Amino acid sequence: MSNQTTAHTSKATRPTWRRRVTACTGATLATTAALLAGPTAPAHAAVDGYIPSSYGNASFLSYGERLLACDTKADAHSVTARLYTDTMQLRASVKDVDGAQLGCGEINLEIAEGTPLWLTLCISDGLGCLPFQRVQA
Numbered sequence: 001m002s003n004q005t006t007a008h009t010s011k012a013t014r015p016t017w018r019r020r021v022t023a024c025t026g027a028t029l030a031t032t033a034a035l036l037a038g039p040t041a042p043a044h045a046a047v048d049g050y051i052p053s054s055y056g057n058a059s060f061l062s063y064g065e066r067l068l069a070c071d072t073k074a075d076a077h078s079v080t081a082r083l084y085t086d087t088m089q090l091r092a093s094v095k096d097v098d099g100a101q102l103g104c105g106e107i108n109l110e111i112a113e114g115t116p117l118w119l120t121l122c123i124s125d126g127l128g129c130l131p132f133q134r135v136q137a
């Protein structure tokens with residue numbers, strides 16, 4: 001009887017022990033991944049931008065550095081999305097050339113990751129531009 005009891009106890013504990021080993025390995029891998037991602041994370045802290053308005057909107061997508069201008073109102077005004085540098089130099093500009101018809105104006109830029117920029121949306125015919133929004137490539 002005592003031998004059987006020992007055998008049962010042994011069988012019962014083995015799976016628990018294996019599970020613990022698996023859990024430890026998983027934790028080690030997660031820690032390693034966090035350490036690898038850690039030092040590079042700040043450089044990739046990209047910030048997308050979106051400026052809506054009743055005339056259309058401007059978007060900056062940090063993934064691939066895409067700048068978009070979408071005209072959403074069939075009127076006499078066109079919309080242009082613009083990107084400026086920190087020194088207020090125009091970095092890129094794109095207009096939705098077909099107005100409110102389906103499709104937006106889009107350009108694919110090549111900007112170094114981590115570069116801070118300012119996004120704005122400008123409405124044609126003297127309506128001016130909306131307040132700048134902070135984005136980061």
Ligand SMILES: [Ca+2]
Binds near residue numbers: 055077099
């Ligand atoms: Ca329009």
Ligand SMILES: [Ca+2]
Binds near residue numbers: 070071101104105
């Ligand atoms: Ca359009």
